[in-house]
Amino acid sequence: MKIADRKAGRWYNYILLISTKHTVICFLFLTILVLCTRYFTSSYGTLVQIVTNSSYLPIQQDKVVVEVKKEVPHFRSLTDPAYTFSPKINNWDLNRAKWLRLNPAFPNFFSGSKPRVLLVTGSSPKPCANPVGDHYQLKAIKNKMDYCQIHGIEIYYNMAFLDAEMTGFWAKLPLLRSLLLSHPEVEFVWWMDSDAFFTDMAFEIPWDRYKPYNLVFHGWDDMVYKEKSWYGLNTGSFFMRNCQWSLELLDAWVPMGPNGPVRDEAGKLMAGFLKDRPLFEADDQSVMVYILITQHDTWSDKVYLESSYCLHGYYDGIVHRYEHMVEKNHPGFGDDRWPLVTHFVGCKPCANFTEFGVEPCLKKIDRAFNFADNQVLQMYGFSHESLNTSDVKQVRKEWVGPANAPDEVSRVLYPYHKDTD
């Protein structure tokens, strides 16, 4: 029996060995098979793959729009000299006044007290990472064009990265500086984020109120100076006067902006200093609050924090109330009753959906857009069938001219225009 056992045992071990070997081979083979399957047959891959895989982008992607060649970034370190705008300009007020005198055809004020305003906004020169993002950018610019046409404001739509270090929300700083210096005829630049929509087409900014000030944010003095809250003011929609003071403010604002270690370190400082601010790289808004607190005496007397109307209106408390507003109120208030601006902070309609979460906002953006569009279409006798659809219907028989408009509203919509002879 023992021999039989041993034979059996040997056989058994032999089989075991083969089995193990086979198992291992099978295992390897199947693993490779599985991996290959996953790699090649992703016909229902993620949205990012769909977007980047042809039908949404030019085929010669690397040559047309997206620069595939990645330059090795050289980040400014903490020991490098701080970022500055150069060359430094010291006598802007004087030079600008002289230019304005020599160029009376380009006044900085119309009919006495209305300043010439340039609304500045923009977006990336590359297509959005999702299939409908660019459509919402288009709606956003149409919305701004409508407001500006009614109120005699010019628009500059930026699609260029002026400075490789000032990326993301910091890109507005070199842009604003460049525009201020190139457009002495402009009295105020009005920066507006691409995700902010006008929702009160009749509201006129009370420019006279800002005569003593050079910088106007939506915000609250308490929240900034007492509470040190990082959203005590909002840099998504603000006015900046074209003057030496503003150039110097930009100089003071910019050093924490360069991407890389400088911005990261500044972010830590902001998180520690400002109430409830999470830890992430420094953003322009936090740094502005920081500057206003720490350099209070230098700047705060020329900064106005406006809260009597929604120069910025956080969308979450607003978009569900539009029908109620239409029922109870009318355009022209600009405040909570009929907000001037509905700002879709955090929605990121241009970003990759799978990274930032499926659209919570697109339908809400449509509502805000239609709500504003109704105020324009009304002038022509039309209106959206509801705030949730782009279908329009005729609501009034044809009439002639804005002055014959039967509505108080339509008359209000033509308060100003650009220039007189």
Place this chain on the structure above:
Amino acid sequence: MGHEGMVFKPGSTRSGLPTTRSRVPRGRQIQKTFNNVKITVLCGFVTLLVLRGTIGVGNLTGSTPESDDQHVVEDIDRILREIRTDSEPELEDPLKFLYFGNSTSHNWTYTEAVEAINYSLGPTISDWNQQRQAWLSQNPNFPNQISSKPRILLVTGSPPNPCDNAIGDHYLLKSTKNKIDYCRLHGIEILYNMAHLDKELAGYWAKLPLLRRLMLSHPEIEWIWWMDSDALFTDMAFELPLQKYENHNLIIHGYPDLLFEQHSWIALNTGSFLLRNCQWSLDLLDAWAPMGPKGIVRELAGKILTANLKGRPAFEADDQSALIYLLISQQDKWLSKVYVENSYYLHGFWSGLVDKYEEMMEKHHPGLGDERWPFVTHFVGCKPCGSYGDYPVERCLNSMERAFNFGDNQVLRLYGFAHKGLLSPKIKRVQDQTADPLQVKEKLDMAARIVMG
């Protein structure tokens, strides 16, 4: 009979196993069991791996990243579908249910169809010039001239839904920026339309009710300038020579010989034209509109146009062919007030222009507006927003990017920048920053040569 795992026992009989088993020593038995278990575990492991890889079943942590993505993609698809299908102007052909006499079907002629439909752009107005003058004199705050330049309103637009092709929306955005830039530089007002004002006149005909509505609502505007969304400004310095058009009401790009002698369907281009705000224009729109209503009218009109215009393929009536036909067949009524312009590219067909931009920058300068430096480059037939264009997609998109950057260079130079290449979104400084920016501004000439450096 029972088998234990993969144990092979030579010589064992069918009934012999239990007996044989009892003879195997305990330790051996345990070892065998252990080996069997090992093999079973190995097999089981491989099976699990394969199953997990292919159907995602059996993962103990719940949904895999792949199935998560899948849910997200399904959600996104559903939402995109909802957004896209919102507001599609579907219109039943109103003539489908009309019948003549006792028969339910009838062979309509064009004239019968037009009469049956009885379409009109709006109530007839016959004294618009007087109404307008009266309004202007009552409203001195809204003059029709600014600094002795007639007020112009540039009108463009696109459908309210996202493009079938996402890249189309991106180029609509760039095209809008391009128009905003030109209008800002030249003091022209701009309006972007995204509403179907009249479901019957949808598509390329949608501009007619829009133009009428805008003329009547903006008496302060002297000229309405319709521009297609696929037309880009490529000469930012060129100023319209309005003084040439004092006695005309419609300024349109075209070729008189193609129009009068050949009756060609591309003799004129309605992608970029100016229409004066006056009674004559309202009358023209009324005479132009009848071929537009969607359905049988447009189809039958299309046949008439194909028969009468040289080179026209067979398809439903379009506004351009209809206008050409109208101007040819009613020459005496309309032609005296129409200026057929071809001394500059009020419309410039893209195909012959886009490859020459570098040459233009080398030899010429902005401000010319003609073939040396085209005023407008118009991407007829590219249709980046839709699914089917007449030209290869790649060529169209590359060319549009080049045209956009070519125009953008002329704007960026005001700030000292230029694109690194006509296909590149990146920019570089072409003029050093200075401590005296106003001196630079004084010397800046919009019509100076562009240096790519």
